[in-house]
Amino acid sequence: MVRRWRLAALTAACGVLIASVKIGDGSPGSAAFVMLIFLGLAIAVSPQVFPRPETAANARLDGRPVVYWRPGCPFCIRLRARLGPDAAQLHWVDIWNDPEGAAAVRQITGGDETVPTVVIAGEGFVNPDPSWVRDQIAPAQT
Structure with a gap:
């Protein structure tokens, strides 16, 4: 079961990491945008799309x-x-x-x-x- 979700979880984790760096740089708007993009990608590669x-x-x-x-x-x-x-x-x-x-x-x-x-x-x-x-x-x- 974990194997099926690995790519989606990795994609979401990368989005969180990049968004946290953006927040640290003082760009909460771009952090939210990046997070939305990565969450969309995580959903697209998840088993739930099928x-x-x-x-x-x-x-x-x-x-x-x-x-x-x-x-x-x-x-x-x-x-x-x-x-x-x-x-x-x-x-x-x-x-x-x-x-x-x-x-x-x-x-x-x-x-x-x-x-x-x-x-x-x-x-x-x-x-x-x-x-x-x-x-x-x-x-x-x-």
Whole structure:
């Protein structure tokens, strides 16, 4: 659990450190600005930005596409952000939280844990373009 939040906590701690230096220099306004920026970044890299993670076994039950991801991955964050509300149509498996999911990613990528890895109709795609993923799930919406 700690591993999932490490990057978000480090980002927030850096913001606090920089803000405290700014306050010491007599710039409380810029300290508040810096703190807001770093807190926003901490939220962006936190696991809370993603839909509730599922296990790989549960994700494969209904045939919907599965996204294997891990907290702090900038490519996963980009995919999640670009999908917007459509992300709820996908199953999201945190490979740091699910060893079976990590094994599935290693099998698809040839031994690496490269994420995001998206599985659609049984076929795996490593770091696909978010627009392409949206196009693939669009038929499921109608």
